Amino acid sequence: MSDTTGTPLVEMKDIRIAFGGVQAVDGVSINLHAGEVVGLLGHNGAGKSTLIKILSGAYQMDSGEIRINGEKATITSPRDARDYNIETIYQTLALADNLDAPANLFLGRELVTPLGFVDDDKMEAETRKIMARLNPNFKKIKEPVSALSGGQRQSVAIARAVYFNAQILIMDEPTAALGVHETKMVADLIQELKAQGLGIFLISHDTREMLELCDRVSVMKNGQLVGTERVEDVTEDDILSMIILGKNPREAA
């Protein structure tokens, strides 16, 4: 089990962000330790994705504080987040459909030759290597990713996050578009990355899946944090009532 007593890998404190009068995230604080999987649960529009996009640099918070390894972090762009070894697998996958897998995997971080030209062959070789590990059935290396199946596209997005030695991984609905077999593969991967000491934020609607994969779950409703619980301490019904009623049954008890 992960050590949750030391300095957290990520601390997000009192995060707020509003879009045109709608308080999308309203004073939420969560943290994440190395080797831990924290699940974020809640209805659509509860603010989970928005909160996580602040960490990945896609949105900028109005107020609040982010600490990485105990030090204050300034994240104003996706590039900043990458510099803190934060990698994100977006719900939309964020792939450029017209480009092939290697181009997508290295997008924004292309390998270049000494002359400064993109080194397509090197990137292809690296892609073949990581794909052989993640998804051995993946063969369409040179095809535009629009020609790939949902699962294959997912593995490109995952490969992109894993390849660059992320310390902090954000997975927004990683299994939503996947079949049974591929979902199992993602679950195995999460266990493997956890064992390697990564901290993972996982967003999903599937409560049962979350209870299997996560160490702790945080539930959000209407932009606010309902509560954070260790999975051993709660039942699926507890979680559901937190999601639906926005009340923490353990506090009430």
Next chain:
Amino acid sequence: MSDAATSKTTAPPRRSLMQTLEIDTRLLGMIGAFLAICLVFNFYTDGRFLSARNIFNLTIQTVSVAIMATGMVFVIVTRHIDLSVGALLAFCSAIMAMLQARWLPGLGLELGSPLIAPLAIVAGLATGAIIGCFNGWLIGYQAIPAFIVTLGGFLVWRFAAWYLTSGQTIGPLDQTVLLFGGSEGILGETWSWIVGGLLAALSVLAIYAARRNKVRHDFPVKPAWAEAVMAALAAGSILGFTWLLNSYDIPRGKLRRMFEAQGQELPDGFTTGHGLPISVLILIGVAITMTVVARKTRLGRYIFATGGNPDAAELSGINTRKLTVKVFAIMGTLCALSALVAQARLQNHANDIGTLDELRVIAAAVIGGTALSGGSGTIYGAILGALIMQSITSGMGMVGVDAPLQNIVVGSVLVFAVWIDQVYRKRMGVK
């Protein structure tokens, strides 16, 4: 490595000749259409259309639009449009012409001074780049749609040029500048063979280097004979083109003037060919540079990624606003380069220079396979598109089709070409 092992044990599926050669069927279709157009016009003009003389003229008439079309590919790939290229060409041309004929002589530089041409050209290119940057800033940072910014620019820059020149035709242009126009600036037979030979050798070398690189990474390569065929095709067409332009003899009157200019008398029975025009070399240079940018640089990768999925590009840490500025700066610079070629070919700057060029340039890019939805397009396609457009226009002129009908046909061809492309994409299942 297990990949390579498994693919060897399973029998490779039967592949057609085209697949083995890895020729883009779309490109093949365009070349086929182009050849068909040439043959039809050649038939109706009793062989005049494919004469060395007409091919020479066709080539130099295409250069200006083709140069801009390569830039338009980047603009359209990033999901923008530039309606102001013809106007921008006119403005850059006005700046260059005024510098040559009025301003620099006014500052004390004598007409014919060797400094005039470089100063005028550099100033023209800088003007194009700066206006392009400004357009890109309005579009990228101020989020005004490119359609509106360049629709405004369409009026602004053409009439800024008019204002600058008071509506007058500006000439004569500097002798050095005229070299960029085509028929005045030619390499002659010997140099054409040297340049043609070098280009042919380069293309063979490029194919060889690409293959060697693939082998080094253990990637599948096409059979050696297929590479040889491609190399032979590339080198053959370059040398054939050189031969064709070399076989177009310079007319006697012009030869006499050329000899007189050097204080010599034209010997009896002396003939020599035109060879490659400098403007065509510029186009080849632009084409190679733009292709390398598109395929081998981060800038090119980001342009295509942004066109494919702007959100994904942004989430990958690409600064898409700055990218927009760069794309429009390239477009502006290429407009200025086209302005140089266009004014040199026409031998003066007139108010109507580059009129309707925006439509020709967009049509060339679109006929060349650049999708208006963004994310896909090729440089060679756009150049071939420009060539097809120019062939149709000048072919109809030679056949004697009435001017209104010519434009009706050109417009219809554009729509027809895009329709064919849609059908092709649907059949092939590409987006």
